[in-house]
Amino acid sequence: xxxxxxxxxxxxxxxxxxxxxxxxxxxxxxxxxxxxxxxxxxxxxxxxxxxxxxxxxxxxxxxxxxxxxxxxxxxxxxxxxxxxxxxxxxxxxxxxxxxxxxxxxxxxxxxx
Amino acid sequence: xxxxxxxxxxxxxxxxxxxxxxxxxxxxxxxxxxxxxxxxxxxxxxxxxxxxxxxxxxxxxxxxxxxxxxxxxxxxxxxxxxxxxxxxxxxxxxxxxxxxxxxxxxxxxxxxxx
Numbered sequence: 117x118x119x120x121x122x123x124x125x126x127x128x129x130x131x132x133x134x135x136x137x138x139x140x141x142x143x144x145x146x147x148x149x150x151x152x153x154x155x156x157x158x159x160x161x162x163x164x165x166x167x168x169x170x171x172x173x174x175x176x177x178x179x180x181x182x183x184x185x186x187x188x189x190x191x192x193x194x195x196x197x198x199x200x201x202x203x204x205x206x207x208x209x210x211x212x213x214x215x216x217x218x219x220x221x222x223x224x225x226x227x228x
Numbered sequence: 229x230x231x232x233x234x235x236x237x238x239x240x241x242x243x244x245x246x247x248x249x250x251x252x253x254x255x256x257x258x259x260x261x262x263x264x265x266x267x268x269x270x271x272x273x274x275x276x277x278x279x280x281x282x283x284x285x286x287x288x289x290x291x292x293x294x295x296x297x298x299x300x301x302x303x304x305x306x307x308x309x310x311x312x313x314x315x316x317x318x319x320x321x322x323x324x325x326x327x328x329x330x331x332x333x334x335x336x337x338x339x340x341x342x
Contacts (some may be wrong), residue, residue, distance in 0.1 A: 148234075150330065152331075154271075157317070157338075158335060158336070159232075159319050159333030159334050159335050159336050160319070160321075160331075160333045161333065162330040162331065162332065166323065166328065178258060197251060200294075203271075214272060215276065215284055215286075216273065216321075217273055218263070218270055218271040218272075218273075219270065220270045221270065
């Protein structure tokens with residue numbers, strides 16, 4: 117089973133910031149938070165990941181709470197092309213194998 | 229720098245035939261994951277392979293499904309005696325390492341069983 121919970125769906129107005137929450141209350145100290153998205157019928161696409169500090173790249177920002185039990189993915193200026201299913205995943209680090217499990221994700225609809 | 233290549237993009241098979249799905253990982257990646265996505269459902273993990281080894285096949289159906297990742301060539305997901313319920317999108321992903329590595333996904337193979 118996935119180690120995260122996310123809202124089933126969200127709407128966001130075009131041009132506004134989209135804030136997608138993720139709960140990972142059982143995260144352990146060696147687990148990172150990863151975000152992927154899947155645009156309809158395409159392969160999932162990596163967005164961003166982090167451990168405990170906030171992260172930003174050209175696609176998005178990731179805010180992780182101090183206790184690491186939840187995080188928020190921020191798309192600063194959502195466009196219609198950001199309509200997709202967004203998956204939040206926690207995953208261990210190191211040399212040992214850790215299965216990558218996708219939950220149902222959040223279906224984000226960006227509205228004109 | 230080519231990404232993960234999957235072929236064919238679309239595959240049509242009749243019930244009872246065999247389906248072979250290929251996945252060429254990104255250059256330098258020796259770890260491959262296969263996922264299945266049924267219509268209107270999420271991604272379900274099937275199998276994780278490293279070169280010449282199956283590491284985790286806990287998501288593979290016990291019958292008719294097999295996977296390999298030979299020393300040379302692409303990873304192959306093989307489905308024998310396909311049934312209509314096998315109709316789905318099959319995605320593979322590659323990674324450079326075993327954990328804490330981002331996955332790069334291919335465009336998928338859409339399998340349709342008539």
